[in-house]
Amino acid sequence: MHTKYSVSNQHPVAMKNIATFLLTVMLPLLIITIVLRDAGRDNLVLEDLREEYSIPHIPSVDHSKHAELQREFTNPHELTATCLSCHTERGEEVLANAHWNWEREAYIEGRGVTYLGKRNLINNFCTGILSNEATCNRCHIGYGWADASFDHSNPNNIDCLICHDNSGLYDKARGGAGYPVPGLDLGKIAQQVGLPRKDNCGYCHFYGGGGNNVKHGDLERALLTASWEVDVHMSMENTHLECVDCHKTTNHQMLGRYYGVSSENTQRATCESCHTSMPHVNNKLNEHTIKVACQTCHIPVYAKVNPTKMHWDWSTATDRRDGEPYEILDTLGNLLYTSIKGDFHWRQNAVPDYVWFNGTADHHLISDVIAPNDTVIYINTLFGDARDPDSRIHPVKIHTGRQPYDTEYRTIIQAKLWDAQPGAGALWVDLDWDEAVQRGMDYVGMPVSGEFDFIDSKMFLLVNHMVSPAEQALSCEDCHTRSGGRLESIEGIYIPAQTTYAAIDYFGLLMLLFSFIGIAIHASIRYVVHRKNSKTATH
Amino acid sequence: MKVYLYSRYERFWHWTQAFLIFFLALTGFEIHGSYSFFGFENAVFLHNNAAWVLIVLIIFTIFWHFTTGEWRQYLPTTKNLKAQIEYYITGIFRNAPHPTRKSTISKLNPMQRLVYLGLKILFIPVMVLSGLVYMFYRYPLHGRIESLGIDNLAPVAYIHTLGAYILLAFVLVHVYLITTGHTLTSNLNAMITGWEELESETETERQDDVKKS
Structure with a gap:
């Protein structure tokens, strides 16, 4: 027993040192570490935003009091001229706007400077406006763009009302090249103009591709009555944001891009502009924002209320039954086939696909030749990859199509789809x-x-839209799982739990296996020898 | 013969570290995707906090090593190294005596000295540093320093994973080798009570012991 006492007596100074050290150095260090780790945890960004956006906009002008508008307008151009008589510089602003020109100057890697937009690009929904302007251009912010002869330099061709009507009475005519429905009281509507609201933007942007939610999947009329679950920003239960609250506009230049027609990483409307790049209280989540776009986690599904079109097969169009065109609907009323357009696939509560995207894109131009081995045309190409510091993982809707091309010239075909008259x-x-x-x-x-x-x-x-409440955002396990994760197809990045480097796992497991076998052999020999020895000992 | 080898702090350190390494492996391999137990999010939370506890323990223990002079136990030596290896390969089966005698000033055999020193100055620092980089590669100071310039976690994660496998293999072999003391459990008992039953002084005494049993 004397050994024990001698050991503890050997280091009385050391024991005292330890106690002193603990109290004077480690304890304060520990407290400082804990305090520092918790510093900056109060994220007040959301509270500030709620406060800022709860203040209602009070218009500075009541247009019903303007003498100029107290009359009947028989001609919409005349109304536009009246608007511009006070808003003298706004016409020129609009003429420089992509909403007006349907074309933007853009540098595209591999192409150089291009002038592209809805005016000249093809897609795989209705394929394109060329030769169909009279009906497609109902959604142009102008009057009379029925063909290439339209005058883009005349400000009196601008349709102010489609964006600024707050009465809900304004309507554009089908096949009317952007002109309003005949018989509207334009003067009365003009007396109720104001900042664009959801229904103004939605008049076109909810119905792209020929019907509600057909094109985008995250933009549709359900946003006019959205619940908190459908869209936390446009929710009519509490947030009440309008499109232009995020798509901030200066001199009619709006932030926001649609990469079906856009190409450059400028003038984008971003989540970060309000929420910052470190919006989470948890820094582990903030770390994700280097490589993962906000939308990836916060929009777990799109087309939450109504289905969106996922596939459009033009090749089956023109079929007839008993010599007549026909339609097939599913039990929910979705069009599955129509003789004029072909076959459709729809999806509701769709899980997005995920791609790297750096804000720049290329497009398949109508003049592009399809390479001999290409079996798929990429209508647009979103640029980006894991090594590119500007790239992040974004959720996308991939719309597949089957559309006509010239087998001889190997170019995509823009067919004439619409005319007011038969035989054209x-x-x-x-x-x-x-x-x-x-x-x-x-x-x-x-x-x-x-x-x-x-x-x-x-x-x-x-x-980008239909952002879900935070509780419904993706959870860690949605991506951090060995197989079946949301980002399973994403390459070039290490995703804990999903990504493995086979060599390390094989090496590690083999090492464990050999250790175990070695132990088993060693232990067996020891056991056998031990038994032999104890036998000889007892004999 | 019983000797008091392991002080109260040393035993506390050993068992806390053992538990933490086990717990870090359990949660770590879940983060690696090997299985699902706590759930990924919980596993990350538990793993990170267990890591902090281990780091604090390591800091305390470094202090302990230097204040008590115990660090000298880990000075590597080649003396008896060959004999020690031969003992594990052949001697142990012949009931040969341990080639290294344990005492309060030399608790470790030359193999242990080498392996434990390797753990202390190589594996544990590599695991701690790669773990810290894994945790903080973007936010070492709450965002004030934006980035350490690491745009791919893969190398950090691979080093950390490889280290984890090596540590696991170490634990496996370690747990087996503690049965090679004077009796199967003498080493284990020593690390629990502090007192270790050591071999008798001479070979003859040892053989007497065998005969008596």
């Missing part, structure tokens, strides 16, 4: 592909061989 070669009226192809390409000014077929196409639409 419009597909939707005459149901004749050959004629529609010929007339459409003649209008574009592209040669046709007369030989055409259908080719698969893909289009990438970023999912």
Whole structure:
């Protein structure tokens, strides 16, 4: 027993030192560490935003008191001229706007400077406006863009009301090239103008592709009555944000891009502009924002209320039953087939696909030649990869299509789809592909061989709206799982739990296995020897 | 013969560290995706906090090593190293005596000295540093320093994972080798009570012991 006492007596000074050290150095260090780790945890950004946006906008002008508007307008151009008589500089602003020109100057890697937009690009929904302007351009912020002769330099062609009508009475005519429905009391509507509201933007942006929620999947009329679960920003239960609250606008130049027609990483509306790049209390979550866009976690599904179109097969169009065009609907009333457009697939509560995206994009131009081995046309290409510091993982809707192309010239075909009259070669009226192809390409000014077929196409639409409440955002396990995670197809990045480097796991497991086998052998020999020895000992 | 080898703090350190390494492996391999037990989010939370506890323990223990002079126990030596290896490969089966005698000033055999020193100055620092980088590669100071310039976690994670496998293998072998003391449990008892039953002084005494049993 004396050993024990001698040991403890050997270090009385050391024991005292330890106690002193603990109290004077370690304890304060520990407290400082804990305090520092918890510093900056109060994230008041959300509270500040709620306060800022709860203040209602009070207009500085009541247009019903303007003498100029106290009369009847028979001609919408006349109304525009009246608006511009006070808002003298606004006309020029609008004429410089992408909403007006449907075209922007943009540098695209591999192409150089381009002038692209809805004016000249194709898509895999209704395919494009060229030769169809009279109906498509109902959604143009102007009056009379029925064909290439439209005058983009005349400010009196601007349709002020489509964006600024706050009465809810304004409406544009079908096939009217942007003109209003006849018989509207334009003077009365003009007396109730104001900042654009959701229903103004939604008049076009909810119905792209020919119907509610067809094109985007995250923009549809349900946002006019959205609940907190459907969209935390546009929720009519509490937040009440308007589109222009995020798509901030200066001199009619709006923030926000749609990469079906845009190409550059500028003038984007971003989550960070309000929420900052470190919006979470938990820094582990903030760390994600280097590589993961906010939308990826916070929009777990899109098309939450109504289905969106996922696939459009033009190749089956023009079929007839008993000589007549027909339609097939599913039990929910979604159009599955129509003779004028072909077959559709729809999806509701859709889980997005995920891609790297750095804010720049390329487009398949109508003049581009399809490479001999290409079986799929990429209507647009979102640039980005893991090594690019500007790239982040974004949720997208991938809309697949099957659309006509010239098998001889290997170019995509813009068919003529619409006309007011039968016999003008419009597909939707005459149901004749050959004629529609010929007339459409003649209008574009592209040669046709007369030989055409259908080719698969893909289009990438970023999912940015329908942000869910934080509790419904993706949880860690949605991505951090060995298989079946949301980001399973994402390459070039280490995702804990999902990514493994097989060599390390094999090496590690083999090492454990060999250790175990070694132990087993060693222990067995010891056991055998021990038994032999104890036998000889007892004999 | 019983000797008091392990002080109260040393035993506390050993068992706390043992528990933490086990717990870090349990939660760590869940983060690695090997299985699901706590759930990923909980596993990360538990793993990170257990790591902080281990770091505090390591700081205390470094202090303990230097104030008590126990660090000298880990000075590497090649003396008897060959004999020690031979003992594990052959001697142990012949009931040969341990080639290294334990005492309060030399508790570790030359193999232990090398392996434990390796753990202390190589593996544990690598695990702690790679773990800290894993935790803080973007926010070492709550965002004031934006980035350590690491744009891919992969190398950090691979080093940390490899280290974890090596530590696991160490634990496995370590747990087996503690059965090679004077009796199967003498080493284990020593680390619990502090007192270790050591071999008798001479080979003859030892053989007498065998005969008596």
